[in-house]
Amino acid sequence: MSSLLEPELIEVMEHSNRDSDKFSGPLTAEEKEEIDREASHYENKSSVGLEALRIVQKHRRWISDDTIQAISNYLDIPVAELESVATYFQLIFRQPVGKEVIYLCKSASCWVMGCDRLQKHITETLAIEPGQTSADGIFTLLETPCLGDCDKAPVLMLGEEMHRNLDESAIDDLIDKKKKYHADKSPD
Amino acid sequence: MLTNPLTKNVTDQNVAADLGRYLENGGYRGWRKAHTMAPDKIIEQVKDGGLRGRGGAGFNTGLKWSFVPRGEGSPEQKFIVCNADEMEPGTFKDRLLMERDPHLLLEGMAIAAYAIGASIGYIFIRGEYHLAAERLENAIAEAREQGFLGSNIFDSKFSLEIFVHRSAGNYICGEETALLNALEGRRAIPRAKPPFPQVSGLWGKPTVVNNVETFCNIPHLIELGVDWYRGLGRGEDAGSKVFGVSGKVNNPGTWELPMGTPIREIIEKHAGGMQDGLELRGFLPGGGSTDFLGPEHLDLPMDYDVIGKAGSRMGTGTIIVLDNQTCPVGLVLNLSQFFARESCGWCTPCRDGLPWVVKILQRIEDGEGLPEDLDLLREQCQRIGPGKTFCALAPGAAEPLQSALKLFEQDFIDHIENHCCPYE
Ligand SMILES: Cc1cc2nc3c(=O)[nH]c(=O)nc-3n(C[C@H](O)[C@H](O)[C@H](O)COP(=O)(O)O)c2cc1C
Ligand code: SF4
Ligand code: FES
Numbered sequence: 219m220s221s222l223l224e225p226e227l228i229e230v231m232e233h234s235n236r237d238s239d240k241f242s243g244p245l246t247a248e249e250k251e252e253i254d255r256e257a258s259h260y261e262n263k264s265s266v267g268l269e270a271l272r273i274v275q276k277h278r279r280w281i282s283d284d285t286i287q288a289i290s291n292y293l294d295i296p297v298a299e300l301e302s303v304a305t306y307f308q309l310i311f312r313q314p315v316g317k318e319v320i321y322l323c324k325s326a327s328c329w330v331m332g333c334d335r336l337q338k339h340i341t342e343t344l345a346i347e348p349g350q351t352s353a354d355g356i357f358t359l360l361e362t363p364c365l366g367d368c369d370k371a372p373v374l375m376l377g378e379e380m381h382r383n384l385d386e387s388a389i390d391d392l393i394d395k396k397k398k399y400h401a402d403k404s405p406d
Numbered sequence: 407m408l409t410n411p412l413t414k415n416v417t418d419q420n421v422a423a424d425l426g427r428y429l430e431n432g433g434y435r436g437w438r439k440a441h442t443m444a445p446d447k448i449i450e451q452v453k454d455g456g457l458r459g460r461g462g463a464g465f466n467t468g469l470k471w472s473f474v475p476r477g478e479g480s481p482e483q484k485f486i487v488c489n490a491d492e493m494e495p496g497t498f499k500d501r502l503l504m505e506r507d508p509h510l511l512l513e514g515m516a517i518a519a520y521a522i523g524a525s526i527g528y529i530f531i532r533g534e535y536h537l538a539a540e541r542l543e544n545a546i547a548e549a550r551e552q553g554f555l556g557s558n559i560f561d562s563k564f565s566l567e568i569f570v571h572r573s574a575g576n577y578i579c580g581e582e583t584a585l586l587n588a589l590e591g592r593r594a595i596p597r598a599k600p601p602f603p604q605v606s607g608l609w610g611k612p613t614v615v616n617n618v619e620t621f622c623n624i625p626h627l628i629e630l631g632v633d634w635y636r637g638l639g640r641g642e643d644a645g646s647k648v649f650g651v652s653g654k655v656n657n658p659g660t661w662e663l664p665m666g667t668p669i670r671e672i673i674e675k676h677a678g679g680m681q682d683g684l685e686l687r688g689f690l691p692g693g694g695s696t697d698f699l700g701p702e703h704l705d706l707p708m709d710y711d712v713i714g715k716a717g718s719r720m721g722t723g724t725i726i727v728l729d730n731q732t733c734p735v736g737l738v739l740n741l742s743q744f745f746a747r748e749s750c751g752w753c754t755p756c757r758d759g760l761p762w763v764v765k766i767l768q769r770i771e772d773g774e775g776l777p778e779d780l781d782l783l784r785e786q787c788q789r790i791g792p793g794k795t796f797c798a799l800a801p802g803a804a805e806p807l808q809s810a811l812k813l814f815e816q817d818f819i820d821h822i823e824n825h826c827c828p829y830e
Contacts, residue, residue, distance in 0.1 A: 259528075268588065272572060303592065327653060329736070330652075364493055364498075366498045366532075367498055368724070371652060
């Protein structure tokens with residue numbers, strides 16, 4: 219996926235993600251513990267690279283260069299190898315994303331049921347194209363292959379939550395709800 | 407007589423059958439029985455039952471298991487792997503099975519592991535299936551606690567641990583050798599075959615990879631036997647299947663029905679027929695990588711060989727319906743975009759050919775197509791067809807395209823001659 223983020227925005231987000239030290243640099247005890255638990259399922263540590271990236275991303279939202287280095291140090295997997303995995307898998311983000319990632323299904327059944335219309339609506343409402351993050355840093359819009367809910371098309375996944383049988387007004391409700399949630403949550 | 411072994415624990419509520427309910431409903435009886443059988447006998451029963459892989463290719467499952475080297479001199483460590491990467495456009499059956507009845511999958515995997523002598527199993531699940539992964543992990547914990555998994559199962563020497571591996575996107579991970587690479591922590595690039603995974607799979611050890619729904623067929627096939635299982639099917643093929651319909655029908659959804667159920671019955675009776683004012687133009691019988699069939703094929707039974715003879719594939723058995731107000735060129739463009747994006751990039755015909763296909767289809771859809779574009783597309787179908795690429799992704803991409811060029815040729819011509827999409 220090509221980067222459509224403005225360089226300044228990346229910098230802002232990198233900064234905000236570094237706010238408290240836990241977002242960069244060495245792995246936290248919690249992250250290590252989760253990785254260790256997964257690693258125990260495999261013969262050798264190198265197999266757990268992708269799982270480690272996924273686990274750490276869950277805590278940090280995206281995988282920065284520092285984070286790759288930290289995982290590399292911890293698992294003793296070369297950075298280049300981790301990088302080759304990180305850049306291969308669609309759900310590992312090597313650049314900052316918003317607080318809420320919208321995965322809009324663009325596959326066949328959802329296309330027949332009007333996902334292009336929904337995408338246009340999201341793009342107009344949030345002023346972002348697929349691959350971009352809204353100016354307030356809350357939403358990132360991504361296109362995703364079939365989410366396996368085709369009988370309830372069109373669908374999207376917001377974070378880890380499925381939303382089905384969508385139309386424009388359902389999308390508006392969803393966006394409003396999330397905006398309100400983040401406004402209430404962060405005083406900044 | 408039990409006719410819905412795959413979904414008997416599925417209710418209207420979106421909850422997983424917990425171990426208590428699973429056991430009440432006869433759960434783990436197949437595993438108990440299998441455990442008293444000789445592994446060879448299990449494999450034979452699965453083979454004789456005629457169960458064919460539900461991941462798309464339809465290979466006889468027992469036969470697949472029988473290729474695993476056994477006995478003296480064979481590697482001690484073997485693996486059983488569940489392919490839960492479900493990502494083919496229009497496919498939504500494995501999600502249902504895992505979310506609603508996770509123990510059925512575990513029981514099927516346990517029997518398979520015992521049959522081939524594997525002590526470790528992995529469920530390779532796509533990263534987007536959070537709920538299914540969670541429910542499977544809960545079910546594994548329950549099953550271990552009650553001694554259906556873990557060490558010395560049923561006080562025997564047999565031990566089995568099953569782990570959930572959450573992946574992170576990419577359709578190609580569903581190709582079984584790419585899946586093995588991903589499980590090993592590498593980029594998900596397919597491997598050359600032979601050697602087949604049954605001989606040299608995960609970390610070079612004998613490995614059987616089966617689809618979620620395939621495993622879910624095993625417990626009852628073992629418990630109730632070959633005659634019962636074969637009797638479930640209405641036509642040539644044995645067993646039942648989770649069929650699905652998506653698109654502009656009145657009642658899209660999934661239903662467990664006998665193999666060999668006529669397509670018309672699935673679309674008209676179960677899916678409630680086309681929405682008001684719409685007609686069926688065609689359909690993809692088994693997901694996005696199968697050839698389009700037309701209304702003249704509606705009375706065919708959903709059997710592997712019948713659908714094959716009609717020029718398509720049963721695939722995953724989830725039907726995508728195309729109506730007469732949706733542009734077939736647009737749909738094929740959408741499918742091609744999917745395959746182009748999901749190409750792993752390893753071999754040239756796929757990596758370069760699919761984006762080219764997308765480019766041509768896009769200009770046709772935009773009204774800028776050239777008369778020679780149709781021949782160009784047909785030529786591309788040859789170049790990415792079976793035998794020309796490293797794995798089956800690109801040939802899969804060719805299927806909807808080549809069939810659309812035949813079935814909906816006039817639509818392509820209209821786009822080109824009228825310089826616009828007639829459906830807009
Ligand atoms: C590109 C590609 C994607 C695939 N995706 C899946 C998948 O998501 N799930 C699956 O079970 N099989 C998938 N398959 C088929 C597998 O390679 C393999 O045939 C299957 O897991 C075998 O299981 P079965 O014999 O139980 O059907 C895919 C094949 C290809 C070429
Ligand atoms: S056909 Fe496509 S997906 Fe398969 S190996 Fe070649 S490039 Fe990769
Ligand atoms: S096509 Fe959108 S969920 Fe399957």
